[in-house]
Each structure stands twice: as structure tokens, then as C-alpha cells.
Amino acid sequence: MAKDKLGYDDTPIIPGQNFKVHDSKRPQARVITPGTASTEEQAGEPPSDAVVLFDGTDLSSWTGRDDKAQWKVENDYMEVNPGTGDIQTKKKFGDCQLHVEWQSPHEVSGDSQGRGNSGVFLMGRYEIQVLDCYDNPTYADGATAGIYGQWPPLVNACRRPGQWQTYDIVWKVPRFRGKKVLCPARLTLIHNGVVVHHDKELIGPTTHRQVLPYEAHPEEGPLSLQDHGDLVRYRNIWYRSLRDYDE
Ligand code: MG
Numbered sequence: 001m002a003k004d005k006l007g008y009d010d011t012p013i014i015p016g017q018n019f020k021v022h023d024s025k026r027p028q029a030r031v032i033t034p035g036t037a038s039t040e041e042q043a044g045e046p047p048s049d050a051v052v053l054f055d056g057t058d059l060s061s062w063t064g065r066d067d068k069a070q071w072k073v074e075n076d077y078m079e080v081n082p083g084t085g086d087i088q089t090k091k092k093f094g095d096c097q098l099h100v101e102w103q104s105p106h107e108v109s110g111d112s113q114g115r116g117n118s119g120v121f122l123m124g125r126y127e128i129q130v131l132d133c134y135d136n137p138t139y140a141d142g143a144t145a146g147i148y149g150q151w152p153p154l155v156n157a158c159r160r161p162g163q164w165q166t167y168d169i170v171w172k173v174p175r176f177r178g179k180k181v182l183c184p185a186r187l188t189l190i191h192n193g194v195v196v197h198h199d200k201e202l203i204g205p206t207t208h209r210q211v212l213p214y215e216a217h218p219e220e221g222p223l224s225l226q227d228h229g230d231l232v233r234y235r236n237i238w239y240r241s242l243r244d245y246d247e
Pocket of ligand 1: 117118119129130226228
């Protein structure tokens with residue numbers, strides 16, 4: 001094989017694709033720089049193609065009640081400011097890989113849903129529960145990393161309160177045609193390096209003590225974080241938009 005030609009042109013077409021096996025004309029994947037892992041003391045670096053939503057400095061990418069995110073920002077993290085309401089990103093996005101780090105209060109108080117409760121709401125509608133479930137039983141579909149009211153996590157991978165925890169989410173937005181659901185939302189969630197949802201289908205938006213059907217909405221939406229009255233902290237929040245191969 002000549003040096004300037006890295007593949008083959010005399011091979012069969014790969015079924016369902018526009019390229020041949022080892023196609024010499026197939027574009028290369030984009031080069032990016034991967035991120036680094038976080039430590040207890042310091043947040044890691046996001047991958048080079050990530051959109052950073054919170055880097056520990058300010059809430060300029062966020063909004064909230066009265067058009068202002070009113071949570072506290074300190075020492076590389078933000079903290080729920082109880083009573084000021086949920087906050088949400090100004091940016092709207094769709095299919096993505098989303099990274100969120102959170103910490104429940106070091107000082108333990110309350111129990112069940114009353115201990116370190118917050119939430120990561122995809123598109124402002126679909127909640128992954130944030131809760132301190134370290135030695136704190138609650139109803140299963142409301143546990144840490146649960147798809148609230150729908151699916152408990154496969155395992156409880158909680159760290160002790162006061163330690164940083166990670167959610168790595170692969171999110172596929174629901175698709176609608178008119179009011180009809182073409183494809184429900186799906187998510188994979190890795191909690192502290194452990195898969196706790198594997199390509200799980202959501203039944204609809206999040207609610208409490210009920211089941212709600214999907215309501216059609218755009219393919220992009222904001223990320224919101226819940227003010228449930230507890231002093232939960234967040235840091236190092238970023239996403240990468242996911243596209244299809246060869247797009
Ligand atoms: Mg919650």
C-alpha cells in the first residue's frame with residue numbers, strides 16, 4: 001500500500017453505510033484532547049470540545065427566578081441558596097454527553113428525601129435525582145441517581161456526604177412528530193464510575209406521585225438544577241453535543 005493511501009477501494013460497501021470496508025476516502029475522526037479526572041481537592045479539565053456550563057468562577061451561563069441565578073459561588077463550586085429557586089442554563093442543547101459533579105452537605109441532617117436533596121433536570125423536565133443516599137433509605141425510584149419516579153439506579157454507588165460525586169450522562173432527547181412520540185428519551189448514567197442506567201427509556205417528564213405522559217417539545221432544552229432547600233454543591237459542569245458518525 002502506498003504511503004499516501006491508507007485504505008482500500010476494492011472492498012465491499014458496508015451494509016447501511018456510504019463507505020466501503022477500510023475505505024481510503026472515509027474522513028478521519030476529529031482530533032480532540034481528552035480531559036483529566038477530578039480529585040477531591042480539584043475539578044478535572046473537560047475535554048477540549050466540551051461546552052463548559054460551570055467552571056467554578058461565576059453563574060454567567062445560568063439564569064433563574066427573576067432572570068437571575070441566585071445561588072452562592074465559592075472556592076470553585078456553587079451551592080444551592082435555599083428559597084431562591086431552581087437555576088437553569090441559558091444554553092439549550094440536545095443529544096449530549098453531560099458531566100456534573102455534586103456534593104451533599106458534610107453535616108448530615110434529615111432523612112429519606114430530606115437529606116441532601118437536589119436534582120439534575122435534563123431539558124428542564126427529566127430529573128436524575130441528587131440525594132444523600134449514603135446510609136439513608138428512601139423509596140427506590142427516588143434514590144440517588146434514580147430517574148425520579150420511574151427507574152431506581154441499578155446499584156447504590158454513593159460516596160459519603162461531603163465527598164464529591166460524579167454523574168456522566170449520555171442523553172438522547174425524545175423525538176416528536178406533531179404531538180406524537182416518535183422515540184422516547186433514553187439515558188445512560190455513570191455514577192462515580194459505575195453504570196447505574198444502561199440505555200434506559202424514560203416514560204415521560206418528571207413529576208411527584210403521578211405518571212405524566214410526554215408533551216411535545218423542541219429537540220434542545222436547558223439543563224436545570226433543583227433548589228430543594230438543602231445545601232448541595234455543584235462543580236465542573238460541561239457537555240459535548242453528540243452527532244452521528246460522518247456528520
Ligand atoms: Mg430532587
